[in-house]
Amino acid sequence: MNHLTSVEIYIWNYLEENKTKVIQMTVAQIAESAHVSSSSIIRTLKKKNFSSFSEYKNTAKIKMNTNKWIHGLSESANQVVSETIEELLRTVRLLESENLAKVLENIYQADSVVVISRGLSVRIADSFARDLQFLDVKAVSLYQDNMQNYLSKLPENTFLVGLSLSGETELIVATALKAKREGKKVLAITGNYESRLAQQSDLSLFAYQKKASGKIPVDYNNMLPLELIIHLLVQLYTEYKEQGRIV
Template structure:
């Protein structure tokens, strides 16, 4: 008996599934556009349903749709016939998945779904199946054979179904003009959500701001810097416009040059035209600015007036890095 090579077997499976995806590309036609338009124009959600491996793939498709701007959830067909059909609401579109198009549990709920007036998008590998004939839009998988050597275990078909679901989700995402910021709103706990965090979400405002005037005696400014705990004070003129910033480093340099804390004003020691952040700036952009100029704090300025302050410690605590 010839010794089997797992690496060669693995490569063969991947080649088979690659071929299945190429065949799927050939099958994507005007029905795909109809499916996208049907979902875009729907007043409700997308209800994904399927049994077995199709059901597992369906759960992933529903999750991908929901996270990319198309409200969606998975409905198990066997549970649907025992009351879960009540989850459907007016205007919902049903995405039914069955490789054969003859799954009994799925076909059992189709008449009720149609009677209630819901549109159905079917995904099958059989154009002449019951599901293909009963749905409003049929998406054909065009899988010639499974990657399983017995041509039985769902392999190429499940991969193609998953890819088709991704294609639907991304097409809908682009048609809706869904942005990275929108994606982050649905993933507040994820790494992308953190990377897209805005400065205004973590900046200090109001009474926390260490505000002084350029004419404020330097010794009083030192007290403000100590009380507020940011290692700096932001100087504003009489109209509230940013005039400068004074940091611990500015103080040390001022004293080293012979300046006097007791006899000087803040304006004499402060840095004019300092680097600033904006409220809608990404936190990672503010961090890049701090690292580039070797500073640890930025005034947050809108229309020339300081509205907040962001410190390196705030960025570290935010989890962005």
């Protein structure tokens, strides 16, 4: 079982966000800097399919030296491209096969799928619901203030998907909690693994949430990892319907 605990997610994010520094450090030094144990770091890396810390460091060094993605671009422009690709790769690395399989199973078995969102996430939620409809799933996207009233009219076997970058949007959190009380299964897709939405959901998929660059509003900047997760779910659902499994 490769499910990461909240501590292990913290460790993994710490390693990835401090890669330049980490490849120059020992496990003991990282443990002291991150305020975790050395054994927790090794356990996290094994769950991410690294046989040792040395293998992780060597892989990181290779990837850091392969950052000129588009020939002819300036160094700073290629850095933008590199950071965008790394953002997506970090999101993929946070995904786990068992969680993905359970999500797809719930979508397949549900009488209906409801995707709730607010603000900048609405466009992504609408796209997700529409794509599921094309795959013969009864899906709807809700972003209105009265979403809780609509939810009460749906059957118990409704799978609720809460799409929130922060995981702290009040209406999303309240609606997810109400769905849980009514016996519905809840999935959180968020960039905050410590959020209330993630903590009270049955399943969670985490997007890497980068720090604000100062050039683009952070919420807008972080939509791409959420879109990647939605895209992967749609593509994997097609595979699930055809094969009956993805693991």
